[in-house]
Amino acid sequence: MFAHGVASGDPYPDSVLLWTRVTPSAEATPGSGLGPAVTVNWEVATDPAFSRVVSKGSAKTGPERDHTVKVIAGRLEPGTPYWYRFSVGRAVSGAGRTRTAPATGAPVDHLRFGVVSCTNYQAGYFSSYRHLAERGDLDAVLHLGDYLYEYAPGEYQARDVVVRPHDPTVEMTTLAHYRRRHGQYKTDPDLQALHLAAPFIVTWDDHEAANDAWSGGAENHTEGAEGLWSERRAAANQAYAEWMPVRYEPGGPLFRRLDFGALASLSMLDLRSYRSQQAANGVDPAVDSPERTITGAAQMDWLLGNLTSGGPQWKLVGNPVMIAPVRIPSTLSLAEVAGVQKLMGGTTIDGVPYNVDQWDGYEADRSRVVRHLRDQGIKDTVFLTGDIHSGWACDLPADPLTYPTTGDSVAAELVCTSVTSDNLDDILNAPPRTSSLAVEAAIRTANPHVKYLDFDSHGYSVLDVTPAGVRMDWYVLADRTVQASAATLATSFTVGAGTGKAVPATGGVL
Amino acid sequence: MNPDRRQFLRLAGAGSAAVVLSAAPGSSWASQATNPGSARTRTYVLVIDGCRPDEITPGLTPRLAALRAEGTNFPAARSLPVMETIPNHVMMMTGVRPDRSGVPANSVFDPAEGAVRDMDRSTDLRFPTLLERLGTSGLTTASVLSKKYLYGIFGTRASYRWEPSPLLPLTGHAPDAATMDALLAIVSGPDPDFTFTNLGDVDRLGHSDLTGTTLQAARNTALADTDLQVGRFVDHLVGTGKWDSSVLMVLADHSMDWSLPSNVISIDLILQGRPDLQNSVTPAQNGGADLLYWTGPSDQKAAGLESVRSLVQSHPGVLSVHDPAELRLGVEAGDMVVFCRAGWRFSDPYVVSNPIPGNHGHPATEPIPFFISGGSPKVARGRTSSEPARTVDVAPTIGALYGLEAPRGGYDGVARTSGFVP
Secondary structure, eight states, X not given: OOTTOEEEEOOOSSOEEEEEEOOOSTTOOTTSOOXXXXXXXXXXXXXXTOSSEEEEEEEEEOXXXXXXXXXXXXXXXXXXXXXXXXXXXXXXOOOEEEEOOOOTTOOXXXXXXXXXXXXXXXXXXXXXXHHHHXXXXXXXXXEOSXXXXXXXXXXXXXXXXXSSOOSSSSOOOSHHHHHHHHHHHTTOXXXXXXXXXXXXXXXXXXXXXXXXXXXXXXXXXXXXXXXXXXXXXXXXXXXXXXXXXXXXXXXXXXXXXXXXXTTEEEEEOOOSSSOXXXXXXXXXXXXXXXXXXXXXXXXXXXXXXXXXXXXXXXEEEEESSOOSOOBOOTTSOHHHHHHHHHHHTSOOOTTSBOOTXXXXXXXXXXXXXXXXXXXXXXXXXXXXXXXXXXXXXXXXXXXXXXXXXXXXXXXXXXXXXXSSSOOHHHHHTOOTTSHHHHHHHHHHHHOTTEEEEESSOOEEEEEEEETTEEEEEEEEESOTTSTTOOEEEEEEXXXXXXXXXXXXXXXXXX | OOGGGOEEEEEEOSSSSEEEEEEOTTOOSSOOOSSOSTTOOXXXXXXXXXXXXXXXXXXXXXXXXXXXXXXXXXTTOBOOSSOSHHHHHHHHHHOSOHHHHSOOOSEEEETTTTEEEEOOOGGXXXXXXXXXXXXXXXXXXXXXXXXXXXXXXXXXXXXXXXXXXXXXXXXXXXXXXXXXXXXXXXXXXXXXSEXXXXXXXXXXXXXXXXXXXXXXXXXXXXXXXXHHHHHHHHHHHHHTTOGGGEEEEEEOSXXXXXXXXXXXXXXXXXXXXXXXXXXXXXXXXXXXXXXXXXXXXXXXXXXXXXXXXXXXXXXXXXXXXXXXXXXXXXXXXOSEEEEEOTTOEEOOSSTTSOOOSEEOSSGGGOBOOEEEEOSXXXXXXXXXXXXXXXXXXXXXXXXXXXXXXXXTTOOSSOOOGGXXXX
């Protein structure tokens, strides 16, 4: 009955979203549109034995929503662990563990988040999810996008190896495809384990719909041959709303803010739905046109409104694509440049912003954010980023021209690497930590605000937040293509309160 | 108070110069027993004028950094409008916002005098301060303020006060070495329960630092020197056995921002195309903030101010325009408050009128250091708090330490008692 597991998400101080999917009959497979309507019961307890149930209810589902269930469990206490489960008749789901956010404005000493992105099923196993699930100490897991990929088997995998083929065996373009692909991902045992262990806070990047998506299309969308973009995106969004533990319904905004007492706010961005089409390349005058946007006007106003003084101390931003400027040095070989270009999905030209798909391609919007932080003297903003299949720790310079002298930074950016998706050594077809080292060194030299860069590793991050600082630990997998892969701590960086700067961490947790 | 009835005392300073204090009639010059025994708590508010929170580092300011690490730090602390010296010192000592204290800025247009002037008169401040309120509770207080205008506005409110000397030409402030001589003399002599000290060098050298946008050479020298003076103070408390009963509250009144010579906003120039407005608006400059006063015909005021707002707002260096009431500034702040962006400054009537590269007053200069430290067992150690501390929180925090009742109408600030052991 509960073949796709259970999940929770978007914790508020008094409620949390619960999710599951039921299979009431053999034909009710994901995307089939078949199977009967069902009433699903849910309950929330303060203990794993469910001896003290504090909230319960029921919800109807059926083929019209692919037999997924999303409910808000309310009347909960802030900052409290809970267990939840679903039942249909005598069938009972596994018990998930979740946790409400601390009370609004309450002092909070410590938060710990798992941070992941870029989980391509075809490129390997989700060992990162398993390692995070086994920790048992996470307040929530942030998924910064590319939770699933649209490609058909053979189109995008681990170098040349399809570790696990996608289902359906075509690029997903229709509602049935998107539902079925979500269903496949939700059968992964490591993914199920992590959803069971902690609430998720998610946003999408492009691959939940199609590569390099923008408001009117996508690089990996052929208008006509693959239908209308508006219809394809609507299908992707509907399946996402059905299958993800997120307070999002089609037609509404995905960008939203969650607060964790006086310690932190978390603004989750949607950088695909409202953005202008990517510029042709880094020297296209469109790059800094004030008419183009990556956020859309309403989301920008909302974001700047969240980046203010007086509210929670840390302003965390769940940011699907990098905001720190990155210039590619002219010393790289053609092969290296091509590798970076392929990794970043952008057009590379020496000495200019190289990735027109990230904030580098939307300079006016980035300038709005940087100017706001600088003009208003906003401290303690940290961008948490995914997308580019590599680990980075960066300052966000107040002014790139004077940064090498002043070191003035308005915020820090911490980028988690991909759980499985290809990165530079895969693209260069070289062993890890060989060819990429020179590229990393050259990029860091050309970009002094980049403090850490690992172009090769796959894995996950753990983020600790305290009033004194934010710390990210990067864990790397031994081998993403091995189901039982171990993970080791690679490095740690901290952003001290009031500094806006990423520096190597020393000692234990803050 | 009639100045003639003040008492004066010449104390031996650490250097060759003597330290001259004044006191209210009847004040004792010896250490008081008003707060006696082991329960006595000495409290010192040290204002590092114009210091940015990120400038306190173990490398550049080791003594300040150590104090911050040992006590309770409030990294989300900020100055309040207008981010200038006088209003924020007044907020610290009153615990109320300018619409209740009467002191919204350093510089205001005084309609009675028909001129722009500094708020440096004791009568400008119309709300009771901690200095006299603690005094009426039987405690002794002192003010050791490096800037002449601060000495002016707080006047004779403290039990003991030092008149800043020697004053440096141009800056109108006493160097930190002299200010620290005075503080040490006061601690050694009358040994008050509460002392309010302003160290002005970091601000003064920041204003004039022509390398402010890059190297900040003069500024960094001042920071290192001020840190030495703070170290002298701590060493003195330790050496005289007072450290274990001392609470230090260290903060800044505002921070500092540096502008390029090309980034100058002249209200006069903006209004040049509208002589009717130009002749009807008087700006009071406060670094990165301008207070605008309508001094033209009253029947044209509403429409005139609307036009001024529209013209001023369109300047690329202007960040925002506010009704003074939005910022709780009171009638003294005039009709309109204009803030500049980071890296800009106001200069009137000509763009060369304000040549000072370092400025404050605008929102970019709100973040400040703010921490509670000291040797007293009351200090919570090694903590960092997310609380949004503000300059206006100083009076309620110190008041809470001494069990002082809130003033009539209550505080606008919050007692940051998380800096103390419960």
